[in-house]
Amino acid sequence: MMTRRVLLVDDDREFLELSCSVLEEQHPEVTVTAANSGTAALALISEAPGVGGQKPFDVAILDLRLGDMTAVDVLRRAQMALAGVPILVLTQALWKGDEAAVLAAGATLVLEKPSKLLALRRLLDVFVASGHPPSE
Amino acid sequence: MIMAEPSGQLSHTDTFQHSVPIRLAAYWVLAFGALLFVALGLYPLAPRPILLITVLESAVLGVTYRRALTSERVALGYLAFEGICQTLIFHFCGDLRLGVAPVVYTFELLNPGVRLNTRGHAAVANGFAAMFGLLVVAQHWILGLELRAAWPAASVLLVFLELNVAAFFVSQLRHVLEDRALALTYAHDALRTESAALEQRVAERTSELERSFRALRDQADDHRTFVYSVTHDLKAPLTAIQLRAERLRERAGADLACESRGDLERIISLAERGESMLHDLMAHFEVSEHVEAPTMVDLEMTVRRAFEPHESAAVAKGLHVRFGKLPIVWGQSQKLVHVFANLLGNAVRFAPDHGQIDVDAQEDNHGATVCVRDNGPGIPAGYEETIFDFFTRAPNPTGDTPPTNGSTGLGLAIARRIVKQHRGTVWVESVSGQGACFYVHLPAGPP
Numbered sequence: 001m002m003t004r005r006v007l008l009v010d011d012d013r014e015f016l017e018l019s020c021s022v023l024e025e026q027h028p029e030v031t032v033t034a035a036n037s038g039t040a041a042l043a044l045i046s047e048a049p050g051v052g053g054q055k056p057f058d059v060a061i062l063d064l065r066l067g068d069m070t071a072v073d074v075l076r077r078a079q080m081a082l083a084g085v086p087i088l089v090l091t092q093a094l095w096k097g098d099e100a101a102v103l104a105a106g107a108t109l110v111l112e113k114p115s116k117l118l119a120l121r122r123l124l125d126v127f128v129a130s131g132h133p134p135s136e
Numbered sequence: 137m138i139m140a141e142p143s144g145q146l147s148h149t150d151t152f153q154h155s156v157p158i159r160l161a162a163y164w165v166l167a168f169g170a171l172l173f174v175a176l177g178l179y180p181l182a183p184r185p186i187l188l189i190t191v192l193e194s195a196v197l198g199v200t201y202r203r204a205l206t207s208e209r210v211a212l213g214y215l216a217f218e219g220i221c222q223t224l225i226f227h228f229c230g231d232l233r234l235g236v237a238p239v240v241y242t243f244e245l246l247n248p249g250v251r252l253n254t255r256g257h258a259a260v261a262n263g264f265a266a267m268f269g270l271l272v273v274a275q276h277w278i279l280g281l282e283l284r285a286a287w288p289a290a291s292v293l294l295v296f297l298e299l300n301v302a303a304f305f306v307s308q309l310r311h312v313l314e315d316r317a318l319a320l321t322y323a324h325d326a327l328r329t330e331s332a333a334l335e336q337r338v339a340e341r342t343s344e345l346e347r348s349f350r351a352l353r354d355q356a357d358d359h360r361t362f363v364y365s366v367t368h369d370l371k372a373p374l375t376a377i378q379l380r381a382e383r384l385r386e387r388a389g390a391d392l393a394c395e396s397r398g399d400l401e402r403i404i405s406l407a408e409r410g411e412s413m414l415h416d417l418m419a420h421f422e423v424s425e426h427v428e429a430p431t432m433v434d435l436e437m438t439v440r441r442a443f444e445p446h447e448s449a450a451v452a453k454g455l456h457v458r459f460g461k462l463p464i465v466w467g468q469s470q471k472l473v474h475v476f477a478n479l480l481g482n483a484v485r486f487a488p489d490h491g492q493i494d495v496d497a498q499e500d501n502h503g504a505t506v507c508v509r510d511n512g513p514g515i516p517a518g519y520e521e522t523i524f525d526f527f528t529r530a531p532n533p534t535g536d537t538p539p540t541n542g543s544t545g546l547g548l549a550i551a552r553r554i555v556k557q558h559r560g561t562v563w564v565e566s567v568s569g570q571g572a573c574f575y576v577h578l579p580a581g582p583p
Contacts, residue, residue: 014376018383065368092371093418115375115411117382 004030005048006128007057009041009074010090011067015113019061022117023124030128033057038069045078055085059128063113064091064098075105082106088127090114193221360425367418374414378407413527413546420550424557428468430582435462435506438469439495442476446484453489460496463504465578471554475562478547479508479574486512486572503560503579511571520564524552 006023010016013036020032033048035041041062048056060082062071071089075082089102090113099110109127114120196217203210381404389397439459443450450457465472483493487510494509515523515530523530529545548562555562559579566572 012372012376014372015379018376018379022383092368093415093422113375115378115408117379117386120379 004058004128005056006030006032007035007041007044007060008032008062009035009038009060009066009071010063011037011065012063015063019120019124022120023128026121026124027128038066038071038074041066041074042077045081055083056081057085059086059088061088061090061124061127064089064102064110071107072102072105075102075107079106086127088123189221189224193217363421363425364418367414367421371411371414371418374407374411378404378411381407416546420546423471423474424550424553426470428470430466430468432464433467433469433472434464435472435497435504438462438472439476439480439506442473443480445477446481450484450493453484453487453491455484455487455489455491455493457493458495460494462495462497462506463499465504465580466582467558467578468554471557475551475554475576476506476508478551479576482547482574483508483510483512486510488512501580503577503581505575505577507573507575509571509573514568514570514572515564515566516568520566523564524548524562 004027008016008019008023010019016034016036020034023030023032033044035044045056062074064071066074075087083106086108087106089107089110091098091102091110092113102110111123114123197214200210200214381400385397385400385404389400392400436459439462443457480493480495487493492509492511495506496509497504497506499505519530522528523545525545526549527545528549552562555576555578561577562575564572564574
């Protein structure tokens with residue numbers, strides 16, 4: 001099976017490091033790429049090697065607020081590149097207004113950011129495992 | 137009478153122009169009347185020259201009248217002319233000497249009379265003229281001349297009298313109208329100035345109020361942004377602490393000594409609590425800051441909606457819940473639901489098994505007061521105000537550490553905030569051990 005490539009984007013360095021660490025522990029078969037801002041994320045998406053019709057990443061997990069822009073902005077700008085990629089958007093506070101806009105921009109799922117280790121683990125398990133294998 | 141110079145132009149000759157044609161007509165009537173009088177033979181003893189002179193006098197008077205009223209020179213000139221006529225008349229009447237006397241008198245007295253007239257003292261002049269006319273007539277009568285011979289003098293004097301009277305009226309009228317026009321113009325000016333000043337003040341005040349409003353609104357926006365960003369910024373490190381502590385427990389927990397393990401557990405639970413407080417704060421803040429358009433709110437529906445999330449808990453405890461008749465108030469519908477959800481939630485939480493919860497209302501002139509009553513442990517004495525503080529929970533009846541039933545002590549604080557936004561008040565009356573009754577007073581009518 002091909003190595004699954006996961007993109008993690010969050011402007012909160014602490015959470016980013018922790019998520020990377022937990023993910024690498026739980027799923028050593030996965031390649032984790034981390035971005036600390038929206039701009040960095042967009043750069044990574046455009047640089048990532050896409051062989052044939054391959055997508056730059058297999059799974060993307062983004063925090064809603066990324067400092068320089070929001071996840072919605074990233075999804076809109078990378079719409080083409082990320083089409084068909086399962087995208088999870090995490091938010092500190094799940095306000096109803098935000099959710100609809102985020103889903104409309106192309107997110108697969110919007111969840112509240114977990115503050116419990118177990119919840120974080122489960123979330124990463126399910127979401128990383130649910131990503132479709134890259135098409136040939 | 138006249139207080140200030142008029143700023144507008146006032147033409148006193150206007151009123152003059154108006155009365156002159158009438159007067160002129162009157163004089164011509166008089167002149168021809170006299171002529172007629174004579175022509176009809178009512179003056180049989182008068183020789184033809186007297187007739188002609190009388191007609192001439194009247195004609196000249198008619199022609200110079202207008203000028204005579206405004207110009208002293210013309211008036212005096214006429215008098216002189218009239219004096220000559222009088223002299224001639226009396227000459228033809230046969231006594232030159234007698235003819236002179238009235239001329240002299242007339243000249244002497246009416247001269248100042250004319251002067252007086254142009255200075256507004258025509259009444260005096262008229263008095264003299266009238267008196268003098270009578271004197272002349274009396275003189276002739278006394279001297280045995282035919283009364284009718286004295287007619288020319290009397291008639292001309294009378295005519296001149298009327299000239300004075302007319303001039304007097306006109307001048308008085310002129311003065312009165314001048315005064316009134318001046319007063320009116322002055323009043324208009326004053327009004328205009330006042331109005332302009334008032335408009336100025338209103339404009340200043342409006343821009344002041346606009347400035348204040350903008351400042352307040354900016355302040356409110358800043359405040360809202362501040363609270364929002366602070367709570368978000370605080371949440372990140374708290375979450376990180378919790379996750380890292382949990383990971384530490386996972387990796388090295390088993391290796392730790394008992395006390396250290398205990399400390400670690402404590403860290404985790406405190407981080408949880410801090411997080412939970414922030415979460416509640418953010419949720420409650422969202423509700424109270426949300427701008428809702430006020431409407432007529434049916435409190436019966438509000439209370440029922442507010443009770444829904446707590447219904448299952450109430451059923452589980454076997455609680456007896458009763459809603460009385462509740463009024464319609466003016467307010468923000470969602471926020472009021474939030475308030476009563478909190479009060480009812482507390483009531484459900486604190487009521488004993490098979491306890492009783494009542495919701496009633498009382499209306500009065502000022503508004504409506506709703507009461508949520510439970511028969512739980514009540515609030516210990518002295519804490520009736522502090523429970524409405526942020527992050528403060530009522531202590532146990534024994535006064536010990538607050539109950540750890542999951543509440544962060546925000547609900548009542550936010551409820552009070554919302555009720556205050558409605559210009560109402562919320563308070564509690566309770567006797568420890570005998571339940572509590574939370575009162576919410578909402579004023580009637582739009583806030």
